Amino acid sequence: EHPSMRVIEANAAACHLYGYSLEEMRKLTLLDLSAEPEATSAAVKTRQPFIPLRFQRRKDGAPVAVEITAAYSSSIGKGMVHCVGVYREIEARVASERTMRERMQVETVVSDLSASLANVPATEVDSAIRAGFDRAIALLDVDQVALSAFSDDGRMLRVLQGRRRGEREFPPIGMGRDEMPWYFARLAAGEAVVVPDPAELPIEAAQERRSAEALALSSHVAIPLAIGQGARGVISLSAFSAGRRSWPPELI
Numbered sequence: 001e002h003p004s005m006r007v008i009e010a011n012a013a014a015c016h017l018y019g020y021s022l023e024e025m026r027k028l029t030l031l032d033l034s035a036e037p038e039a040t041s042a043a044v045k046t047r048q049p050f051i052p053l054r055f056q057r058r059k060d061g062a063p064v065a066v067e068i069t070a071a072y073s074s075s076i077g078k079g080m081v082h083c084v085g086v087y088r089e090i091e092a093r094v095a096s097e098r099t100m101r102e103r104m105q106v107e108t109v110v111s112d113l114s115a116s117l118a119n120v121p122a123t124e125v126d127s128a129i130r131a132g133f134d135r136a137i138a139l140l141d142v143d144q145v146a147l148s149a150f151s152d153d154g155r156m157l158r159v160l161q162g163r164r165r166g167e168r169e170f171p172p173i174g175m176g177r178d179e180m181p182w183y184f185a186r187l188a189a190g191e192a193v194v195v196p197d198p199a200e201l202p203i204e205a206a207q208e209r210r211s212a213e214a215l216a217l218s219s220h221v222a223i224p225l226a227i228g229q230g231a232r233g234v235i236s237l238s239a240f241s242a243g244r245r246s247w248p249p250e251l252i
Helices: 012-018 037-045 091-118 122-140 183-187 205-216
Strands: 050-059 065-073 080-089 144-150 156-164 174-175 193-195 217-227 230-240
Touching: 012 065, 012 080, 012 091, 037 050, 065 091, 091 183, 091 193, 122 144, 183 193, 183 217, 205 217
Parallel strands: none
Antiparallel strands: 050 065, 065 080, 144 156, 144 230, 156 174, 193 217, 217 230
16 A cells, blocks of 8 residues: 555465564565665555566565566545555576576686686796686685695695785695595595585584684685596685675586
């Protein structure tokens, strides 16, 4: 109902989507349900019939992406406009589109880095790699990119090239298998290590969790680089203090 935007009625599906009972829904306005109240208010005032994407907010505070189709009717002499809205959850579509955009960004980074190294003199390879890493940090919205190599016995992993957001390359550092046994075992087996949130690491990765906490690491992915029968190096992407981040399998 406009101008109050009060919710007059809602079906069971809408109540389930937002997490409210019908009685609770009737006490709310469209602005209470919206994560974009200004945009919602403007849409109702201009009687927009279709909104392909609008972020709403559930009772527990979690955002939800919806598609809205609306029809409006006026009450003659009462100054009221009633709106019937059909809300369709489109989280899967939004997630798929986000993954596709991120995948294209990854492919762009890899393609640009490959092209930049194709005809670079040996004396300029390091600077070309650094430029590629800076582009990866910007495009993928991470804080650190590193290229590391395993020692011949596979017990050490040492950074060959690394870049951090807003900084120059960081000094060569290394880590040993004894410090991070779970991490090393996964990489040695040719498996990517994907850590959306260190708190979600398995029990057997207790040492890795402590290390992540000490570094204020919020998410991390490490991709092994195989030569012949085993992993010889690792490309890693890290984010710090930015909250949980998913790394869809399509990106790895």
